[in-house]
Amino acid sequence: MALPITLPESAQNWILPQVPNPSNALIRTVLQKANQDYLLSFKLIKREASTYALVWTVFAPSGVVVTKGQITGGDRPSLMQAMFDQVMQRYALLAKQTNSDVQKITLNVYDLVNADQMQEIEMRLKANQAMFNSIKLRSIQAGLVQYEIDYQGRYQNVVTWLRAWQIIDFIGESNNLHQVDVKLNPNFYDQLGLEKTASEKNLQGVQ
Secondary structure (H helix, E strand, C coil): CCCCCCCCCCCCHHHCCCCCCEEECHHHHHHHCCCCEEEEEEEEEEEECCCCCEEEEEECCCCEEEEEEEEECCCCHHHHHCCCCHHHHHHHHHHHCCCCCCCCEEEEECCCHHHHHHHHHHHHHHCCCCEEEEEEEEEECCCCEEEEEEECCCCCHHHHHHHHHCCCCEEEEEEECCCCEECCCCCCHHHHCEEEEEEEEEECCCC
């Protein structure tokens, strides 16, 4: 299996697997230039007594972690092979999910900071009962809200429907991952004809 390898022009452009919040824009730029759906970042760390630790993370274009892992051992080629085996197992699981009877999609919504913003998003999703069977809130972290959605019909129809929303800006999507990444439109309240109030519950840092 041949994989494209990219070396950044400067140290500031390295995307390391141990960085908690790598630049989403940098990840998107790297993947767009390489015309790839995922970015595999790994780091080999020398331990004592000729032992190594291999840390790795697979990023989607949005910067969301698809899968990650860490393995230790004394033989570097074996560690690399084990990493690739685990990555391919994860990819096979995603492909199986894509082809299953129950279709699922991951929706990542960035720049959500207030509870009323999240409520508006959820209200619109739940109103489309013809397309969605269920909407589950998976996580909230530092302005990113992630939903797991069971849908029926074609994946591309879901993408097209979301693209038409004026309260969000489309970032990207991955057919292989069944993942859509959007961010809140800066004019969210203007689009709804509402005024932002100081009493809104802030979502930043909620886990």
